[in-house]
Amino acid sequence: MDNNNLHQLIDKYLQGTISAEEKEHLLLWYRQQQDQEGIWELEPGETEPEVGARMKANIWKNMEAAPVRKRLYWPYAAVAATLLLASFVVFMRNKSVQPEQQVAFSKSEGTANRFVLLPDSSRVVLRAGSKLSYPTTFDKETREVSLEGEAYFDITHKDRQPFIIHTGDIKTTVLGTAFTIRHPLGSKQIEVLVERGKVRVEDEKQVFATLVADQKIDIREPQSKPTVETINTASALIWKKQDMAFDAVAFGDLAKNLEKRYAVKVHFMNPDLQNCPVSGKFTGSETIEEVLLNICATRNAAYHKTADGVYEIQGTGCP
Template identity: 35%
Template sequence: MQQKKFEELFEGYLQNNLSDAEQQQMMEIIQQGRHDDFLKEKIHGMLKGDYVTDVMDKKQSDDILKYVLSQPQNEPKVVELNPKRRRKVILQSLFAAASIALLIALGNSLFFKPKTVLPTVPETPEVVAQNTLIDFSGKQLVHLPDGSTVLLNDNSTLKYDQNSFDSKTREVTLTGEAFFDIKHNPEKPFIVHTGKIQTKVLGTAFNINAQNSSDNIEVTVARGKVQVGDIEKVYGVITPNQQIKVNKSTLSFEQNNVSAAIVTEWKSNYLILDDLNMAEAVSLISQKYKVQILISNEKIKNCRITASFLNEEDLDHVLKVISSVIETEYRYNKAGAVILDGKGCE
């Protein structure tokens, strides 16, 4: 008898035909939990339908939820309905939300079997790969992040990855010819890749010639110690005025004694003033252009200069650049010597 009465009350509630007293009675029966099977069957049947009908709106489902969760005594027990706000909705959407709220409130495990819910994996935004390679081409002086310098010959390139360089190792790739002056760091070996050949150092000065026009790769040491090999074996360790020559195709190699000065003679075409004081700079300029340079004010020697002249610039061009940088003037005396005048540097 009570089952039939509850079914009538529930149908009446859905049709908004219950009085306040009948709504109160239906709520009390729901709390008893004796009609869970009916509710489950009724809701599942309605959810399978694809028709449009009047159903609980959001306020009704919220009111049922609040009631079965035992609201304080001073709040009204009667669920208020507002017919003016009722509307027709698609059963599969709004009624699903309302009925689920009701079933959760009842807390009966017979309604739904536990299911494993897979965590939602947030969409990973598309990452555009960034090129982190630093590329230098043509004759120039390259300053590496670790303080090392590389003087590139003409038709040569140097590359390194700015993200990995100076992490565990310091690695670069060379095509062509270059003279390396490497900052000493025993914890981070410096490695030059030229094809299959690897030249490994801790801190030294050396020349690598891997020009495409040659069948060989030549590694020559000017200062320090250099290890040459490939990924499988070490060919040898060489010291100043020694050279290892490796065939690019067969990887056969030979070690010889050479003059590092002759091997690196190509550098004489360049004038590199890399953060030098003027006393050092004047010495290099005098040596290259075979000219005597006199400094009229000793304070000029305190000035520092950084400049590279790689295109066989003449002496006047070099002096004009230097004079503009350190605010000096130059002139020739009767003997053909260069005189530098200026206030100098403290």
């Protein structure tokens, strides 16, 4: 049972509107999850003691309302009460706070970039020393993330769900697709550069600019109105291709770099394949699957992703 269905059943239980079939389904789930923690979401402004008291009162209300002739229901209800008040007194969080993912790595870890695939399939290339925070799912009216440092974004277009990047007090709303933002840690300077598409840059008081392809804005003082510059994005964005152009590099060495960039594990089914030279040239915003598909093709090899998320490379060694 997924969390959405679970929460719906729990809400019905607490409101006294749950059917006998739904109640049986809920209790069956508890019996199957005895060694795990469930998730209960607090209503806005509600405290843990309050929700606990509400649950307890409803449990006893349901027990007292049980028909006397169904004597076997009493131990069953007692088990339900124990489950609801013990194993179900669980991990609580407010509905207004979404679970958040965070990708952060310091320059001490090296200068290699980090690739991030967002929940909506948007792509981000994060530069060393940067931090990106985003929800585990984009289930609100807007898709919002926070950035410290520098990142390249290639955003999946959704007409009814705008994508917004927060950098300090500045908000960048995506009206197109590909662009970069630079917001040095501890600095008020924010630079936005558009490769293609269109973005709007603003704060709470004013819209600074709407940028299109090959335009850049550099905001140093939020109180001022900065000018928009025309630039050569190809040269300005060369950093995102770092380490993604290689010639006759050992497949094993490349795999180690890919593991760091994409935060994955790569395993060679045939160890001899690790010594084979591979070559390739990428833009830097490709997924790990797109990179492996192309590289494996040059060595007549193939990859397979296991249930554990490991990318297994299969193929013969080189002559």
